Amino acid sequence: MEVQHLLDTNEARLKAVIEATPECIKIVSPDGQLQFMNKAGLCMIEATDAQSVVGGCVFDLIAPEHRAAWIDNHNRVCNGESLHWEFDIIGLNGTRRHMETHAVPMSNSEGTLSQLAVTHDISLKKASDRVxxxxxxxxxxxxxxxxxxxxxxxxxxxxxxxxxxxxxxxxxxxxxxxxxxxxxxxxxxxxxxxxxxxxxxxxxxxxxxxxxxxxxxxxxxxxxxxxxxxxxxxxxxxxxxxxxxxxxxxxxxxxxxxxxxxxxxxxxxxxxxxxxxxxxxxxxxxxxxxxxxxxxxxxxxxxxxxKALMAQLETRVSERTTELNNVNAELQSSNDTLEQFAHVASHDLKEPVRKIKIFTSRLQEEVGDQLTDRGKTYLNKILSSAERMSTMIEGVLNYSVQNGAEQLTEKIDLNVTITEIRNDLEVLIQQKHAEITVGQLPVIEGDRILIHQLFYNLLNNSLKFTNDTTYPKIGIEATPVVNGHQAAYNITITDNGIGFDQKQREKIFDTFTRLNSKDKYDGTGLGLALCKKIVQRHHGMISASSEYGKGAAFQVVLPVVQPGSGGEQPV
CATH class of the missing domain: 3.30.450.40 (GAF domain)
Known part of the structure; x- marks a missing residue:
């Protein structure tokens, strides 16, 4: 009696545990009939009580797409295998759940095996995994x-x-x-x-x-x-x-x-x-x-x-570049023609002007004593005008020749150059009682003839544009500088002449520009324009500063070595 009581007590406890378990516990016969299901399982399949489902076929609760696999696994368990798999069920009220089951074979009294399974509802976990x-x-x-x-x-x-x-x-x-x-x-x-x-x-x-x-x-x-x-x-x-x-x-x-x-x-x-x-x-x-x-x-x-905009811009730039190249070509052709014309014209004009000067001089010698004072004045004016015309023609010729000539580069000692220029201007220096002070000058690369012409014109200007009451004082100095990435010298020429208005500092380098009366100061207006072009051809810079009546200063910056000449920069 005590043993039976103990068995009954343990069975009651086991049933209580099974009913309290939150997982579905079920027993399914080999033919698919539901033999037992706890309360948790009944809730999952939406059954109100065990009587409504026990004895029925569980295959109908499996989602159609999972049914064949479920039956195959069930048969394997009933043949002695222990398996684990997932599937979907559709409850009696149509609710779909995703389940995970652990099934083992369980012996029946008649010697067959049924499926004993513990099944979990993992729908929420599955949904979370999907998310x-x-x-x-x-x-x-x-x-x-x-x-x-x-x-x-x-x-x-x-x-x-x-x-x-x-x-x-x-x-x-x-x-x-x-x-x-x-x-x-x-x-x-x-x-x-x-x-x-x-x-x-x-x-x-x-x-x-x-x-x-x-x-x-x-x-x-x-x-x-x-x-x-x-x-x-x-x-x-x-x-x-x-x-x-x-x-x-x-x-x-x-x-x-x-x-x-x-x-x-x-x-x-x-x-x-x-x-x-x-x-x-x-x-x-x-x-x-x-x-x-x-x-x-x-x-x-x-x-x-x-990209489309860039293509348009590139096309426009290309078209504009072509237009500019064509214009430049036309300008170059025009410039070449003008230079040739200036050279030919000035060269051809020299001869008739020379004859005007010769015959005017002969006329003065042969009949000068027979002329009235007014006649002599007229002859002097003719001769003076011829001299100015000759000077102007020579200037135009020099300008056109320099503009088209090929530059010859060699080392030039500017000390020697200034000495040669002072010898050329010796008479004018003596007439003007000029005082010229020259500091130590450098050796640079350049075209010897053009450099000579550059400093000749600058010194000649300082001697020409002077006051009648003051003797000219001219100073020449050189200071090393850096022009871009090149070693260079700034050569400054100062004088105490008549000077010019500082507002005209750029204009004085224009072709045929004159700031003073041609009757008082002779010249062509080409001298400083020629200086600017020579400096530019030597990759340098020229500028001027002055105050009217207080002299002028010209600064010429010339590189020590001409680009592409292969010379070495000084240290």
Whole structure:
């Protein structure tokens, strides 16, 4: 009696534990009849009590797509195996749950084996895993699409990545598509739809948008999402349903892809093979990827516009460069012609002017005593004008020859050059009682004849433009400087002459420019222009400073070594 009492007590305790367990505990016979199920299991299959299900076949509770696998595993357990697997059930009230079961064989009194199983409802865990997986897929797709864009991949490749990401997160239960709004704003162009049939893609490429243009064309036209759960019977697809149905497409949902200014750029569409609407998860995935697509499309359009603008600018620059080259060629040709003309004209004019001077001098000698004072004045004026004309012709000739001559480079000791110039101007220096002070001057590279002409003109100017009451004082000094990246010397020539208005400091280097009366100071107006051109040909600079009545200072900066000459810079 005590043993029986103990057995009864233990059985009662076991039943209490089984009933209190939150997992489903069940026993299923080899033919699939439910022999036992605890309260937790009855709740999972939505049964009100055990009597309503015990003795019934559990196969009917298994989701159709999992039923065959479940029966196969059940038979294996009833043949002595212990197994673990997952499946979906559909409760008596239609609720779907994802289950995980651990099953072992249990002996029956008649010698057969039944399935004893402990089953867990893992629907929430499975849903959480799906969310994590979906988020990981979407995040990976967004990252890869942006990387492709940054690395300059074609926009089709980037949009394909975006579309495939949406398809993958749905476990390929749908077809995704992006159509781009054409530049005219009236048509849709194929963007990406790698899973749709090629014939369908070709057919919709270039389709016109409108109020009854399927899901995509209508979404682009209205700027809002369009849901068509039944393509066959929806009026929006009246003109296109044969195309869709022939490719097994039964439903379509489309939403516009907007720019940063909320203007339509494209449409993002989902196609289904059954009549349905997109799930919240699919809509969320499209919303996220559509933002990425909007960024990419807008960026590529900006790049395309910039490239087009750059191409236009390059074309305009090329055209302008060609025009400038043509103008420069014409100017060069004109300059060459003018230089030739100046050279020929000045050279040919020298002879008649020489004859005017000769015959005027002979006339003075032969009949000078017979002329009146007025006649003598006229002859003097003729001779003076001839002298000035001869000087001007010589200046024009020198200017034209210097402008076209090839420069010969050699080492020049400026100390020697100034000494030679002082000898050339000896008579004028004596007449003017001029005092010339010269510091130590450098050795530079240049054309010896042109450098001589440069300093001759500058010294001659200082001697010419003097006050009648003051003896000329002229100073020449040299200071080392850096001109750009080249060693150079700044050679300064100062005088105490009449000077000039500082406002004229640039004008004095222009051709034929005279600041003083030609009756009082002779000259051609070419001297300083020639100086400027010589300095420029030697890659130097020339400038002047003065105050009227207080002398002038000319600064000439010349490099020690001429560029391209192969000479060595001084240390």
């Amino acid at each position: 994590l997986k979906r988020n990981a897929i979407i995040l990976k797709g967004q990252k890869y699409a942006l990387e492709q864009a940054v690395h300059g991949r074609p926009i089709k490749d980037v949009l394909d990545t975006i579309v495939k990401t949406v398809e993958e997160q749905s476990e390929c239960q749908l077809f995704a598509c992006i159509l781009l709004l054409a530049p005219d704003g009236k048509h849709l162009l194929h963007g990406a739809s790698p899973s749709l049939p090629q014939h369908y893609n070709e057919a919709v490429d270039g389709g016109e948008i409108g109020p009854f243009a399927g899901s995509c064309g209508t979404a682009a036209f209205k700027g809002e999402e369009i849901t068509v759960a039944d393509i066959e019977n929806d009026p929006l697809w009246a003109n296109y349903k044969e195309l869709a149905l022939s490719h097994g497409l039964r439903a379509c949902w489309s939403t516009p892809i907007l720019s940063s200014q909320n203007k339509p750029l494209a449409t993002f569409s989902l196609y289904f093979r059954t009549k349905q609407t997109p799930s919240p998860d699919d809509r969320e995935a499209v919303e996220l990827m559509a933002r990425t697509a909007g960024i990419v499309i807008e960026w590529y359009r900006e790049i395309s516009e910039r």
